Amino acid sequence: MTPIHSPLPGTFYRSSAPDKPPFKADGDAVALGDVIGLIEVMKSFHEVKSEVAGSNIRFETENEEPVMAGAVLAQVE
Amino acid sequence: MLRKLLVANRGEIAVRVIRAARDLGIATVAVYSDADRESLHVQIADEAVHIGPPAAKKSYLNVANILKAATDTGCDSVHPGYGFLAENADFADACAATGLVFVGPSGDAIRTMGDKVAARSAAHAAGVPVVxxxxxxxxxxxxxxxxxxxxxxxxxxxxxxxxxxxxxxxxxxxxxxxxxxxxxxxxxxxxxxxxxxxxxxVIAKARHIEVQVLGDGRDAVHCYERECSLQRRRQKVWEEAPSRALSNRIRDELCTSAVRLTRAVGYSGAGTIEYLYDDEADRFYFIEMNTRIQVEHPVTEMITGIDLVAEMLRIAGGEPLRLRQSDIVVRGHAIEVRLNAEDPSRDFAPFPGTVSTLRVPGGPGVRFESMLYAGYTVPPFYDSLLAKLVVHAETREAAITRLVRALSETRIEGLRTTKPLFLALADDLAVQANAVHTRWLEGWLETHAARLVPELEP
The missing domain is CATH 3.30.1490.20 (ATP-grasp fold, A domain)
Known part of the structure; x- marks a missing residue:
């Protein structure tokens, strides 16, 4: 398993808006550069792009959960 | 007079409101989220109550938790600051229904002025020019x-x-x-x-001019105007008072129209009526009213000597307006700049972190409104405003010189801030001549932003 870290401190979101589906569901495959979520930092939103490719993504951070920089957001195989 | 005030906010404005209340002998209760346990407003209030997790909607926007904190601590009043619940009419009503004085206008006044169409109609009916x-x-x-x-x-x-x-x-x-x-x-x-x-x-090249008003529900006065034409993405970054762009005749018309509208809606508390001013046509147009204290209120305080937050608290306590219009006079010129935790050389990317060393500017005519202290960690969950540097001098030219002096004294180590933006703006001929409009800064940034690299000490 390889972790995907949060590049910034802030609030993690799994979808682009509350009424939108998540960028990735648990079990999805991930390509290099895929957006897996957003981090809100001081009212601005930043995409979290995967720096690894793999399969069967498992999220370790919940939607709307506060995170520190470097926190593990998800693991991929 | 109010006895005990809950401050339903955080950051520099919570600190500002607590200071005004304590100056009037009013006891204060701060509220805080998990992310703000170490915040200055929590430290300087008489009491502090935890109201929830970092997400604002679960803490600073959580009406039930805030009202419970107020009643549990025996408060008789709530000041909403700006942002969060400050212009939420239902919150104002909920305070009243709980027996708490909401420091601001009635829920109905917030509702009327918050609906853009209703506000425009109210302005037109009061004889205030609209776009x-x-x-x-x-x-x-x-x-x-x-x-x-x-x-x-x-x-x-x-x-x-x-x-x-x-x-x-x-x-x-x-x-x-x-x-x-x-x-x-x-x-x-x-x-x-x-x-x-x-x-x-669409008014292509307009200035943003706004009038500060105070009302007690029956009468109203103005505290002259502010000019906030330097904006980025509709957010003000540099504000001054008075506006150098207005003739005395237009200033008088503008301020008088603001008082008419304030009276017409039976307004109580501090408010701001915002206008666009078209230099070429020499005309002004109402755009909206903000029914709260504004971020840039200190520039008005510097030129008039009035403590606007204290006046809000007195009015909320049931006192009639203490000031007649003839008591309010302008002295000198004031400028405020917003020091944000942002990197202006990287499209103003936010930069939360820990303040390692803090050197606050001082001396004559300098005011530093902030919640910072050395060792404070700026949380990533709220807005990026770190400090408002406000300077006052006899003339606009002297105020700009003083701004540069005060900025050069300021050191906020460990973070990147917008300080380089203000040093560059103060040095710009168009800013010095006040030859600006609301879209000017965005154009200027296209050619200047890359050079605004913040110093970053480890």
Whole structure:
């Protein structure tokens, strides 16, 4: 398993808006550069792009959960 | 007089309100989220109550928790600051229903002035010039075509339920307009649950001028104007008072119109009436009223000597206005700049972190409104405002010189801040001549932003 870290401190979101589906569901495959979520930092939103490719993504951070920089957001195989 | 005040906010404005209350002998209760346990407002208030997790909607926007904190601590009043619940009419009503004095206008006044169409109608009825456009919601595209005779092109189509720059479309000719109008209605319905639209002429090169008012529900006075034309993405970054752009005749008309509107809506508390001023036409137009204390209120305090937050607390405590219009006089010139935790050389990317060393500017005519202290960690969950540096001097030229002096004394180590932006602006000839408008800064940044690299000490 390889972790995907949060590049910034802030609030993690799994979808682009509350009424939108998540960028990735648990079990999805991930390509290099895929957006897996957003981090809100001081009212601005930043995409979290995967720096690894793999399969069967498992999220370790919940939607709307506060995170520190470097926190593990998800693991991929 | 109020006895005990809950401050329903955080950051520099919570600190500002606590200071004003304590100066009046009013006891204070701070509230804080998990992310703000170490915050200055928590340290300097008489008491502090935890109200929830970091996410604002679970803490600073959590009405039930805030009202419970107020009643549990025996408060008789709540000051909302700015942002969060400050312009939430239902919160003002909920305070009243709980037996708490809301430091601000009534829920109904917030509702009227918060609805863009109702506010525009109220301004028109009070004889305040509004931007040429529809006098309310536009029924359909046939009605819209008639309004185009007054507005010409370009014209803005705005969602009645929108705000903060959202729900706006601009059409440059009739073909664009006829395509955009139905799209805007559908979008407004989807985004706001209300497809209502109104129309306004686009004023291409306008200044943002706003008038500070105080009302006690019966009478009202103004505390002159501020100019906030230097904006980025509709956010003010540099504000001053008075405006150098106005003649005495226009200043008098503008401020008098603001008092008329404040009286007409039976306004109570501190408020700001915002206008666009078109230099070439020498005309001003109402845009909106903000029913709260504003971020940039200190520039008005510096030129008038009035403590606006203290006046809000006195009015909320039931005192009639203490100041007659003739008591309020302008002395000198004041400038405020907003030091944000942002890197101006990287498209103003936010930069939360820990303040390792702090050197605060001082000396004559300098005021530093902030919640910072050495060792404080700026949380990533709220806005990026770290400090407002406010300077006052006899003239605008002397105020700019003093601003540069005070900025050069300021050191906020460990973070990147917008300080380089203000040093560069103070050095710019257009800023020095006040030859600016609300879109000027965005154009200037296209050529200057890359050079605004913040110093970053480890």
């Amino acid at each position: 040429p456009g529809s006098m309310g919601r536009v029924a359909d595209i046939d009605a819209a075509r008639h309004i185009l005779i007054d507005t010409g092109f370009p014209v803005m189509i705005k969602a009645a339920a929108g705000g903060g720059g959202r729900g706006i479309r601009i059409a440059n000719d009739l073909a664009e307009f006829e395509a955009a109008f139905p799209q805007a209605a559908a979008e407004a319905l989807a985004a706001f649950g209300d497809g209502g639209l109104y129309m306004e002429k």
